């Protein structure tokens with residue numbers, strides 16, 4: 616190629632690229648489907664009051680609606696009370712017995728990453744990975760869960776996170792069959808190596824390639840579902856100083872290549888919000904102040920731009 620042609624192409628390239636890209640941060644809340652308590656709702660409310668402009672992605676769980684003697688209106692009201700106007704609804708599934716059975720799927724009790732005997736009164740199965748089920752069974756429980764949320768007045772979710780980050784290709788194909796566009800189950804495994812040894816081992820063949828800096832990518836074998844890795848992990852396993860360290864890694868990457876967009880995923884659980892949401896809040900205060908002071912473009916998003 617002649618020098619002149621190369622120069623023209625480079626000039627065009629520069630013109631077509633935005634001058635500055637952004638570091639995008641996604642904050643998510645995983646709703647485990649175990650219980651909803653006033654102290655955790657209060658913690659989420661406090662988080663919303665401080666960070667109301669952030670579009671939090673709530674991975675809601677339909678298993679609250681399949682517990683024995685459930686008061687549907689009350690559960691829906693409690694869930695809705697945690698959602699701000701800017702917030703977005705996604706779907707979280709743990710293979711609870713009540714949920715699988717309600718979805719017309721035969722419950723399996725093994726394997727289970729929660730060690731020790733588990734009572735099925737009122738429910739069990741939180742630690743059974745979705746990977747224990749076949750694609751058709753997964754399709755059923757995903758469809759049932761999404762339909763249940765819609766029946767209770769929530770928007771139909773298009774983003775998903777698997778319980779224990781246990782999403783294999785079967786899960787992703789079942790998501791694609793239900794018109795989901797994003798899977799947020801990808802995990803930076805190093806973070807949970809000590810605290811969740813079973814999940815750490817069981818995700819070896821799923822997420823060994825994910826690091827702090829892994830960016831969203833396309834899963835062609837699941838109808839181009841977009842994999843959005845939980846690269847900043849969840850607050851139960853991630854103190855504020857470690858979240859801030861991940862952010863600083865991204866700042867260095869952005870400084871090296873300010874034309875690229877970067878996406879970070881942090882989060883906490885509804886069931887432990889009273890204990891751990893403060894870690895996310897603490898990290899966000901530092902990150903927001905540092906971005907303003909150092910002129911680092913920062914945005915908060917539910918989905919990658």
Ligand SMILES: [Zn+2]
Nearest residue numbers: 645647778779
């Ligand atoms: Zn979960």
